[in-house]
Amino acid sequence: MPTVLTTPDSLNRTTAETWMRHFQQRLCAQLEAADGGTTFQTDAWLHEGGGSGLSKVLQHGAVLEKGGVNFSAVWGEMSERAARTLLMPNPAYFATGVSVVLHPRSPMVPIAHMNVRYFEAGNGEAWFGGGIDVTPIYVNEAQARWFHQQLYAVCRRHHPAYYPRFKQWADEYFYLPHRQETRGIGGIFFDRLTVGHDGSFEELFAFVQDVGDAFGPIYTELMHQNRALPYGEREQQWQRIRRGRYAEFNLAIDRGTKFGLETGGRTESILMSLPPQVEWHYNQQPEAGSPEAATLACLRKEVAWVAIQQNEYAL
Amino acid sequence: MPTVLTTPDSLNRTTAETWMRHFQQRLCAQLEAADGGTTFQTDAWLHEGGGSGLSKVLQHGAVLEKGGVNFSAVWGEMSERAARTLLMPNPAYFATGVSVVLHPRSPMVPIAHMNVRYFEAGNGEAWFGGGIDVTPIYVNEAQARWFHQQLYAVCRRHHPAYYPRFKQWADEYFYLPHRQETRGIGGIFFDRLTVGHDGSFEELFAFVQDVGDAFGPIYTELMHQNRALPYGEREQQWQRIRRGRYAEFNLAIDRGTKFGLETGGRTESILMSLPPQVEWHYNQQPEAGSPEAATLACLRKEVAWVAIQQNEYAL
Numbered sequence: 001m002p003t004v005l006t007t008p009d010s011l012n013r014t015t016a017e018t019w020m021r022h023f024q025q026r027l028c029a030q031l032e033a034a035d036g037g038t039t040f041q042t043d044a045w046l047h048e049g050g051g052s053g054l055s056k057v058l059q060h061g062a063v064l065e066k067g068g069v070n071f072s073a074v075w076g077e078m079s080e081r082a083a084r085t086l087l088m089p090n091p092a093y094f095a096t097g098v099s100v101v102l103h104p105r106s107p108m109v110p111i112a113h114m115n116v117r118y119f120e121a122g123n124g125e126a127w128f129g130g131g132i133d134v135t136p137i138y139v140n141e142a143q144a145r146w147f148h149q150q151l152y153a154v155c156r157r158h159h160p161a162y163y164p165r166f167k168q169w170a171d172e173y174f175y176l177p178h179r180q181e182t183r184g185i186g187g188i189f190f191d192r193l194t195v196g197h198d199g200s201f202e203e204l205f206a207f208v209q210d211v212g213d214a215f216g217p218i219y220t221e222l223m224h225q226n227r228a229l230p231y232g233e234r235e236q237q238w239q240r241i242r243r244g245r246y247a248e249f250n251l252a253i254d255r256g257t258k259f260g261l262e263t264g265g266r267t268e269s270i271l272m273s274l275p276p277q278v279e280w281h282y283n284q285q286p287e288a289g290s291p292e293a294a295t296l297a298c299l300r301k302e303v304a305w306v307a308i309q310q311n312e313y314a315l
Numbered sequence: 316m317p318t319v320l321t322t323p324d325s326l327n328r329t330t331a332e333t334w335m336r337h338f339q340q341r342l343c344a345q346l347e348a349a350d351g352g353t354t355f356q357t358d359a360w361l362h363e364g365g366g367s368g369l370s371k372v373l374q375h376g377a378v379l380e381k382g383g384v385n386f387s388a389v390w391g392e393m394s395e396r397a398a399r400t401l402l403m404p405n406p407a408y409f410a411t412g413v414s415v416v417l418h419p420r421s422p423m424v425p426i427a428h429m430n431v432r433y434f435e436a437g438n439g440e441a442w443f444g445g446g447i448d449v450t451p452i453y454v455n456e457a458q459a460r461w462f463h464q465q466l467y468a469v470c471r472r473h474h475p476a477y478y479p480r481f482k483q484w485a486d487e488y489f490y491l492p493h494r495q496e497t498r499g500i501g502g503i504f505f506d507r508l509t510v511g512h513d514g515s516f517e518e519l520f521a522f523v524q525d526v527g528d529a530f531g532p533i534y535t536e537l538m539h540q541n542r543a544l545p546y547g548e549r550e551q552q553w554q555r556i557r558r559g560r561y562a563e564f565n566l567a568i569d570r571g572t573k574f575g576l577e578t579g580g581r582t583e584s585i586l587m588s589l590p591p592q593v594e595w596h597y598n599q600q601p602e603a604g605s606p607e608a609a610t611l612a613c614l615r616k617e618v619a620w621v622a623i624q625q626n627e628y629a630l
Contacts, residue, residue: 043598057597066597178582244589251566252576261567267493268598274559276596280589282372282381283358 012126012201016118017073017096019205021054023116023212024071024098028056031069031102034220037062040069045266049076051094055269059276063109063227067102068272072265077122082262086255092122093263097130098212099256101273102219107239108229110136110184110222111246111275114215115256116208128204129191130211133170134222135184135246137239138291139298143225144185147218148305151188154214158207164308166190171301176249181299183249238292241284243275250274327441327516331433332388332411334524336369338431339386339413342531343371346384346417349535352377355384360581364391366409370584374591378424378542382417383587387580392437397577401570407437408578412445413527414571416588417534422554423544425451425499425537426561426590429530430571431523443519444506445526448485449537450499450561452554453606454613458540459500462533463620466503469529473522479623481505486616491564496614498564553607556599558590565589 028040040056047053053072058064073096083091097117104111116130134147148167155163166188174183188211195201250257250273260270286292343355353376361367368387373379388411398406412432419426431445449462463482470478481503489498503526510516565572565588575585601607 059597066595068597178576178586240592244593247562247593247595248566248586251563252572257567261493270493271563271595272597274595276594277555278559278562278593278595280381280562280586280591280593282374282383282587283583 010120010126012118012195013073013094013096013120016205019209020071020073020096020098020116020118023209024054024056024069027098027100027212027216028069030216030220031058031064031067034223035061035063038064043269045269047072047074047076047266048264049074051075053266053269055266055272057272061105063104063106063223065103065105066272066276068100068269070099070269070272072097072099072269074263074265076263078263085262086259088121089125090122094120099273100215103243103275104223104227106227106229107137107231107235109226110134111243112215112219112222113273114212114219116212118205118208126195126201127191127198128193128195128208130208131166131170131173131187131189132211132215132218133174133184133187133189134219135242136295137235137242139185139295140226141298143222144298145305147185147187147222150214150218152306152308154210155188155207157210158203162190162207163188163306167306168302174249175301176245176253179245179248181245181296182301183246183299185298185303185305237279238286240275240277240279241281244278244280247274247278325435325441327433327510328388328409328411328435331520334520335386335388335411335413335431335433338524338527339369339371339384342413342415342527343384345531345535346373346379346382349538350376350378353379358584360584362387362389362391362581363579364389366390368581368584370581370587372587376420378419378421378538380418380420381587381591383415383584385414385584385587387412387414387584389578389580391578393578400577401574403436404440405437409435410574414588415530418558418590419538419542421542421544422452422546422550424541425449426558427530427534427537428588429527429534431527433520433523441510441516442506442513443508443510443523445523446481446485446488446502446504447526447530447533448489448499448502448504449534450557451610452550452557454500454610455541456613458537459613460620462500462502462537465529465533467621467623469525470503472525473518477505477522478503478621482621483617489564490616491560491568494560494563496560496611497616498561498614500613500618500620552594553601555590555592555594556596559593559595562589562593 032039038058038061040058043055045053051074055070057068059066075094078091100114102112112134114132118128120126152163170186170189173189174186193204347354353373355371355373358370366389371384373382390409392406415429417427427449429447433443435441467478485501485504488504489501508519
């Protein structure tokens with residue numbers, strides 16, 4: 001198992017990479033404790049261009065049917081084509097991050113996604129990205145407000161504009177144009193928070209660490225609140241259909257998946273994000289007035305889940 | 316239901332469109348007769364830029380679990396970005412074609428795909444494309460040879476180089492680089508057979524008609540030969556896993572899907588190609604020596620399913 005750190009071309013790389021490694025461990029321990037029924041299996045892999053990854057995948061848990069918490073710190077030179085597609089300022093890159101997707105067994109527990117990442121490009125630019133979003137199979141509006149409130153609280157500790165900006169960014173990013181649906185109830189998403197432009201390395205990294213550390217407590221609370229709710233075949237079928245939308249997003253739209261596959265990432269680690277079972281029916285539409293239709297009605301941009309204090313935002 | 320033909324900017328458009336419309340009807344009748352357990356449901360739709368389509372979808376048949384035979388004749392102007400992505404010589408386009416994907420219920424009957432299409436671009440270029448390929452869940456090598464032999468026979472009536480060239484093209488096109496697997500045992504694939512350059516409109520259209528007309532007899536024979544073979548849960552699970560690869564290809568790689576979604580095609584018609592049920596497991600590998608491993612071993616480029624007569628190819 002490769003345990004070497006990268007040769008640090010910058011102290012920031014080592015700092016980010018070390019935190020990411022420890023964060024993965026911590027988060028997996030939290031999720032194992034909350035699930036109570038299984039443990040993560042670990043696969044280490046080497047990246048062709050340079051660097052390595054540690055994939056932690058869990059299957060058949062008490063709450064989580066399938067989930068992955070992936071760490072990687074990789075570098076190399078991507079093709080000109082890939083650099084263009086991925087809007088990279090330069091084909092040389094260093095990237096480290098932790099990426100999480102959790103598919104609970106019960107349709108009453110939302111699917112969760114979290115990612116924190118640090119990039120350096122060959123031209124000297126460095127930036128952070130990340131976010132947290134959830135995809136309920138059935139939207140519980142009170143929980144959706146609570147979830148967004150937690151993200152708002154994390155963001156406002158760092159910058160008053162962060163939550164409104166990153167909430168809107170999540171609405172735009174986690175969107176399936178061909179379905180005219182958001183993937184779920186969103187959350188926060190941010191990319192290219194550039195060192196020097198958007199804050200110092202220390203300031204931006206502190207925010208990203210806070211986002212990462214917020215995820216475990218928020219999601220284990222959602223697991224706890226919903227795991228015992230009853231459901232039947234109807235709810236499971238709706239879950240498989242909604243998981244189909246999740247697969248459509250990850251395979252056809254998500255830039256992170258494209259980046260991973262284009263830069264020679266480990267396919268099984270990248271595609272651990274795909275749901276365990278999926279169904280696609282032709283022209284399936286929920287009945288008017290049904291709980292499924294109520295959920296669909298929430299899957300749109302610009303739902304104001306949190307009342308933002310205007311005087312604060314204006315700062 | 317819109318039944319108007321397009322305003323013919325060229326006689327060739329009308330000729331191609333009219334044949335495509337009738338071909339869809341004929342093929343659906345053949346498939347209904349072969350299935351024996353259900354009929355196609357028809358949905359007509361209008362295209363925003365201009366033109367229309369007729370989607371014929373079948374679900375819960377005796378052999379076919381889900382399948383679609385889509386006709387469309389559409390035109391418009393695509394965005395500069397879409398034109399670049401799709402390598403179009405010009406953003407203005409006319410496109411007519413029939414596109415087929417059939418997902419049989421039994422894992423012993425291969426998934427089938429067929430497409431024939433005619434394009435005109437705003438700069439005056441016109442071309443044909445198309446192909447037939449199958450994706451067996453379990454490869455039967457004798458049948459694979461028979462299948463390729465049929466395509467070889469169709470191709471050689473038109474040009475001695477067609478089969479070897481279009482067989483190789485299918486190997487390249489229906490390939491999942493992140494899995495290092497072909498989607499199935501291939502078949503033939505061709506694009507941009509350009510009027511004036513690769514033959515006259517009449518010559519190229521005659522070939523495309525032959526490809527289209529070959530599909531019904533070939534695939535109904537495969538349905539007939541395999542529909543009564545026994546299978547159990549093991550084979551069905553392998554089917555759901557292989558269908559996952561099919562979904563990965565169609566959502567992440569296929570240019571036809573991208574073209575449809577980028578140019579505002581009807582989502583339900585385009586994504587009828589997605590399998591009814593799919594499973595994604597982490598790191599699933601078939602046991603060495605199993606029938607599943609034998610199938611995987613066939614899913615690579617350059618398998619010579621047909622012995623090509625060298626003197627003929629050299630013509």
